[in-house]
Amino acid sequence: MADTETETVLPSEPQSRHVVYCGVCSLPPEYCEFGGTVKKCQDWLQKNHADMYDRLWSEDALAAATSTLSLDAQKRAEKDAHKKALKAEAAEQKHLQQIAESKVTIKRVERNKRKFVTTVTGLEAFGLENKKVAKDLGKKFATGASVTKVPSGGEEIVVQGDVSEEIEEFLLEKYKVIPEDNIELVEDKKKKGAGAGG
CATH class of the missing domain: 3.30.780.10 (SUI1-like domain)
Structure with missing residues (x-):
């Protein structure tokens, strides 16, 4: 009898989810770092979805994400993030120069x-x-x-x-x-x- 009661409590139809997609790279914000326009994506997210920006990119969120890493892994992550930022900035400059010409x-x-x-x-x-x-x-x-x-x-x-x-x-x-x-x-x-x- 207990089994039949729990079955009736479950919703009969699957519930839909609202997914936010980035206005810059069109990926979900959790994946913007793989799109190549991280800085623009972060600016867009902060302007349009401040709560999600705080959850993903605030100092606390970043500190929590890296706290479980070893010191070497943290240094590598910082170095990789810096390289990615420089690469994205260079690509953006190249794109702007191409548009200007x-x-x-x-x-x-x-x-x-x-x-x-x-x-x-x-x-x-x-x-x-x-x-x-x-x-x-x-x-x-x-x-x-x-x-x-x-x-x-x-x-x-x-x-x-x-x-x-x-x-x-x-x-x-x-x-x-x-x-x-x-x-x-x-x-x-x-x-x-x-x-x-x-």
């Missing part, structure tokens, strides 16, 4: 008499997906927009119509990760008489 090129290309397409290249350097941006551009300008491969090995977005200045405004408004100085407008005119043989 990268250019988004918006080119107006003449196809036939008074027919134009606009191409956009260089978005990958800013962590943007060409297919997603092409879809956004197609919706915004109610026109065809596709991603094509270029001979140099990269990809470009081809948008039907002469919308180069509008695309620049749209990119600056929607994708704040692109600095205004890193956008370059180019006009590519078709050479006259190139098709004539003489």
Whole structure:
């Protein structure tokens, strides 16, 4: 009789859990240290989930985690943590430098008499997906927009119509990760008489 009573006390359906995912590296905060952006992750966690930050990264939590280690292991852990921090900082500096040097090129290309397409290249350097941006551009300008491969090995977005200045405004408004100085407008005119043989 006792066995049947305990069975009825248990919940009949599994209970769901609320899991917090880091806004920087998208891992659960307990695993951010393996993501390579520890400092940014810690700042995000402290701002958005202060109680969880205190539980994971406060001085007391860190001291408790290392207290069970031997002195040699504690020294190694400190050394490893320092190396990881330096490595993450160097990677972040390299990424910021790459972004500063990268250019988004918006080119107006003449196809036939008074027919134009606009191409956009260089978005990958800013962590943007060409297919997603092409879809956004197609919706915004109610026109065809596709991603094509270029001979140099990269990809470009081809948008039907002469919308180069509008695309620049749209990119600056929607994708704040692109600095205004890193956008370059180019006009590519078709050479006259190139098709004539003489």
